[in-house]
Amino acid sequence: MRNAREVLAADPSLAELFDEMRAAEEARWPLGCTAGAAFLAALLLLFASCSALADRGSGFAAFLPAAAGVGLGVFGALRLFKLAGADERAGKCFALFVRRTVEAALDDGRYIPDGGIPESVVLASGLYPAADEYESFDLVCGKEGRTEFRFAQVLSEDVETETDSDGNVHENRTTVFSGIWFIADFNKHFKSRTRVVPDTAERLFGKGLGRWMQNAGSRGRLVELESPEFERMYAVYSDSQQDARYVLSPTLLERLATLGKTHRGLRAAFHDGCIALALPSAPPYLRKSPAATAEALAAALLRSIAPYVGLVGTLDLNTRIWTKE
DSSP states (O other): OOOHHHHHHHOTHHHHHHHHHHHHHHHHHHHHHHHHHHHHHHHHHHHHHHHHHHSTTOGGGGHHHHHHHHHHHHHHHHHHHHHHHHHHHHHHHHHHHHHHHHHHHSEEEEEETTOOOOHHHHHHTTSSOOOSEEEEEEEEEEEETTEEEEEEEEEEEEEEEEEOTTSOEEEEEEEEEEEEEEEEEOSSOOOSOEEEEETTHHHHHHHHHHHHHHHHHHTSEEEOOSOHHHHHHEEEEESOHHHHHHHSOHHHHHHHHHHHHHSTTOEEEEETTEEEEEEETOOOOSOOOOOSSHHHHHHHHHHHHHHHHTHHHHTTTTSOOTTOO
């Protein structure tokens, strides 16, 4: 992944976008202040007009404050309209800045805010059951070396409703998974499905989800591996004992164990020639942060996705085995 300075050199338009965004943001303060002052003055004038009208001897002059108040109210509304326009311009500039930063930083880079990992793909991994509600967003795609990858934020929840004695309906939500879903091309050939799940599933996730995970794992055979540290953390199930031992080399077991210490509750699935990682409670990325320069903002954005792009290197996925290209 290229750094912020390289990104700005590759796409000079980012500096212009940043300046336009900052100009729109800086316009918000005077627009908001003048709109607020205009509305306050309008209210005072209208109040003065109402007080004058209460005095029957005030005559036509009592309507002058009201007219001025209406005028100030219209002026304040116009300033609010401009304020909304400034917010919209700033938002559009930031969204375009993010997209172009990702495109310039990654080979074949793409950022699709409304895109995500389809629910069918998550279910195909066998790591989680179907949930009542599912959403995925902030899709990032790219290529690191020879490895194609994609990741997105995923939230799946079970929803239960209950009605109390007064007829009030209460909604109870249970999180099935919330975090980052990462998928990359794996560097070995295999045809089976192998799943790596926490060995303390029931304790961590409760009896319902924990038992489901254990039952899901029982659809494949439990794989015993020669890594006591790894087996203290995880249980491995696979359709093929031979494939599982081939895929989960001692080096990869060590790397997954290290990664699992950083991302508690980590799960992994190997199927359809890919590796899928479920990273629970991982922080969001590509969010706006204070920055004085375009380079600083680009650097902050890249730091937010670096841990996920870096998974390719962490798991050594660019080291190709035999004929795997």
